[in-house]
Amino acid sequence: MLRYALRRLLSLAVSLVVASLVIFLVIEVIPGDPASYMLGINAQPDTVAALRSELGLDVSKTARYLAWVGGMLHGDFGTSYTYRTEVAEMIGERMWISLPLALYALTLSTLIAFPAGILAASRRGSATDLGVMGVTQLGVAVPNFWFAMLMVLLFAVKLRWVSAGGFPGWENGFWPALRALTLPAIALALPQASILTRVMRSSLLDTLSEDFIRTARAKGLNRRQALWRHALRNALIPVLTIIGLQFSFLMAGAIIIEQVFFLPGIGRLIFQSISSRDLIVVESVVMLLVFAVIVVNFAVDLAYAWVDPRLRR
Template sequence: MVSLIIFFVFQLLPGNPAQIMLGMDADPAQIEQLEKELGLDYPPHERYMDWITGVLQGDLGESLRYGLPVSDILADRIPVTFSLAIISLSLTVLIGLPLGILIARADGKWSAVFLNIITQLGISIPSFWFGFLLILLFGVILGWFPTYGYVPWSEDFFGALRSFFLPSLAIAIGNIAIVIRYLRNTILDQAKMDYVRTARVKGLKMRTILYGHILRNSLIPVLTIMGLIIADTIGGSIIIENVFSLPGLGNLLIQSISSRDFPLVQSMVLYIAVFVLLINFIVDILYKIIDPRIRLKG
């Protein structure tokens, strides 16, 4: 279903790839000849069958713009987007979980109110705007980080980390705010449950109950939202990569749509869709690991 939607939606986009490649002043005969060479003269259903058959065999086709195998182009771009996503998710977990616990423990205090206001701002402001603010502050004013481009990991590990930090943080800020809100609300709800009152009556300290029981039960809804955050991170990278001029999938996707490079665009969107489905499948498995009481019913 995903492959069908991807293919036929892109067939509805205005613009002839052959004409875009040759220019607006190209001769109609040249355009027709290039369409035949690219296989664009075949009916859509035949082109779909050729494309999906190749995908199932590991052949993603050839880029109309670059004239190279799509798989080779994606192999060069995927590490950039993957690095961006991994660092962003790491920041989300390392910052979001401790702050969520901190706000829950300080519920009602001025510090928790202040952090709640900050998280509301984090949820409300889009990632690309955070990107511009981070570039202005840490790139232009302070000069701590580069404002565009990237350094490959193989050349300089710390240089690569510096080039990925600001775009990863721009994506992570909103996700951190979401994790904090969900974890805080879940912990407070769990703290009202009967098993917590029973543990308190038995003499257990609240810190022991929090980290030994409440936090484990609170991770289920947080894990659910993490699956959505991972998908949102991939989507957010499309804009952020263009803001920071990173040569990843997001940057390539925008260029490919502009040039009507259908084989490349279709393969990238299909890759992202399969990745999101895989992440949701892994999240379902993790439910069972975190809470063995959960059973999947047919």
């Protein structure tokens, strides 16, 4: 198990180095100079040159890349061109919204998908199975931002149960903050729950047709006992893969949802930074999200080895 984990750690480190190079090169080729954008089209060339020097944009791209990576290794993500604030501080403030939102949505997605997928697989071909698959097909087809706007119209505008958007802050109490994240989390969770339900059902059905399940049934276990004692654990590997991918998507892909609900999270920070050509913020936030994706995949790989001991070899 230790050797397997060390191999995965080495792969993680190589992935991070490659990702940092790709992110830096892709963002650096975006048209537009941040200094010229900040000063406007009527700015004098010497003023632009002075601001470029102040922002550290007048050195070579290699030096900027090494300074950026070296700073991140020490926890220094640089200073925002636009807000003149430490990027790490900006990320820390926004992360306390985006991370709980992603975890909340992932929890809801898992709590919905596991029972629904197991129920559909245990009653294959029945009206229950067809109903679950029909609902999940609708969940996959409906865009989450459209569903989010419908929920705003129903629960915020018509019923007035919750506010239409915004975030009160955790300092104002846990329940008010959690309440503000509930509608966005549901909007994010339902499409992901539909995908996870279908994967859970398909994986369980494939596992239930294996020889070891037939052997368990021949030894006297009924279908329900064989499902819970033997099939479920063996069906978890593709499900764990989807859960890992979903967490990554929920962290990085909530830009539109955060815009709909006016949540000052990481997604909205990326949107605002791209609009203002604040390249150092975009690079650092994207790199942090890539790091989160790679770490989650590493955790999923370890979960594979725990679920299936054969992978440890």
